[in-house]
Amino acid sequence: MAGDRTPASAALPALLPEPVRALAQADFGAVAQRFSAAGFAVAQPADGVLTIKGSGERPALLISVGVHGDETGPIEMVAYLLDALSREAGKLAVNLMLCVGNIGAIRAGKRFIDADLNRMFRTERGTLAGTAEATRADQLIAATTDFFGDAGPERWHLDLHTAIRPSVYPTFAIVPELIAEQPRRTLIAWLGAAGIGAVIMNPASVGTYSYYSAEHHGAAGTTVELGRIGTLGQNDLAQFADASQALDDLLRGATNSGAGRQPHIFNTARQIIKLSDQFRMAFGKETHNFTAMQQGQEIARDGDTVYTVQHPEELVVFPNPDVRVGLRAGLMVVRVA
Ligand SMILES: O=C(O)CCC(=O)N[C@@H](CCC(=O)O)C(=O)O
Numbered sequence: 001m002a003g004d005r006t007p008a009s010a011a012l013p014a015l016l017p018e019p020v021r022a023l024a025q026a027d028f029g030a031v032a033q034r035f036s037a038a039g040f041a042v043a044q045p046a047d048g049v050l051t052i053k054g055s056g057e058r059p060a061l062l063i064s065v066g067v068h069g070d071e072t073g074p075i076e077m078v079a080y081l082l083d084a085l086s087r088e089a090g091k092l093a094v095n096l097m098l099c100v101g102n103i104g105a106i107r108a109g110k111r112f113i114d115a116d117l118n119r120m121f122r123t124e125r126g127t128l129a130g131t132a133e134a135t136r137a138d139q140l141i142a143a144t145t146d147f148f149g150d151a152g153p154e155r156w157h158l159d160l161h162t163a164i165r166p167s168v169y170p171t172f173a174i175v176p177e178l179i180a181e182q183p184r185r186t187l188i189a190w191l192g193a194a195g196i197g198a199v200i201m202n203p204a205s206v207g208t209y210s211y212y213s214a215e216h217h218g219a220a221g222t223t224v225e226l227g228r229i230g231t232l233g234q235n236d237l238a239q240f241a242d243a244s245q246a247l248d249d250l251l252r253g254a255t256n257s258g259a260g261r262q263p264h265i266f267n268t269a270r271q272i273i274k275l276s277d278q279f280r281m282a283f284g285k286e287t288h289n290f291t292a293m294q295q296g297q298e299i300a301r302d303g304d305t306v307y308t309v310q311h312p313e314e315l316v317v318f319p320n321p322d323v324r325v326g327l328r329a330g331l332m333v334v335r336v337a
């Protein structure tokens, strides 16, 4: 699915609250000024990237939003959190990198302009090379490398998204399996505290930002899905209250207020890759995330290749036949805890 070009006139919705307007436009001015005045080292190493570093060894926390331009809830949530924190800047307990991913797509209210930015965090880009987002991915990779390059051992990357379609679990996360055991436990405990209902363990990269940070920088990286896509300024942030609190706790080095809650854990049974334009799914693309399918049921067919459910039960996540050839068109998962 190729996006079309952003018209020069593309604009954010009118009358946005100021913190939301500023973050959505990657205008860090007021927030940066407050942290700087409080003695932090503040820099903007690339468009849409802000780093705030304090003294002494601190956890390194990368928060990214808007990697998909129409996933606006997390932009609002982070905008309010950061605005409030910057007014008592001395409370920041981590070295922070804040990244507003696809600025043009946010302005246009689209998932992407040319191609999916969240498939480009790898060297082999195939037909995605040469797109507007490939250049952006290079900028983000460079900034991320610098940020984690001088970080201590505690490294986090929370890449905040929203899902396209409804979900049995309104909030869920994808966690790379390669994260070492201790940071992975800490990350999953944090996700539980954040009210995340399900965690999918992912064994292989499809070029996502959080997998990149985990694989190349030893970060406890995760993609977090917070509700569904919506119009900037019109999201119901009450549904993210636990996630917002847990993120605020992390930023302030506070005790995890939601500690003790555990998400359900799912393993990946299979990533369904679209091999050709003949790819057809056996069900509608509005099928809810985590819909259960039984052994032997057809998932999709792609020319002569037929995908069927292998385990007694598998659940489908992110079914999307409209992706480009070569990209993930869905994920089959199995519940393990
Ligand atoms: O709802 C959908 O179909 C997509 C939502 C979304 O953007 N999800 C991320 C997940 C990334 C990961 O697997 O870590 C994506 O597809 O990029």
Ligand SMILES: [Zn+2]
Binding pocket: 067, 068, 071, 161, 162
């Ligand atoms: Zn997304």
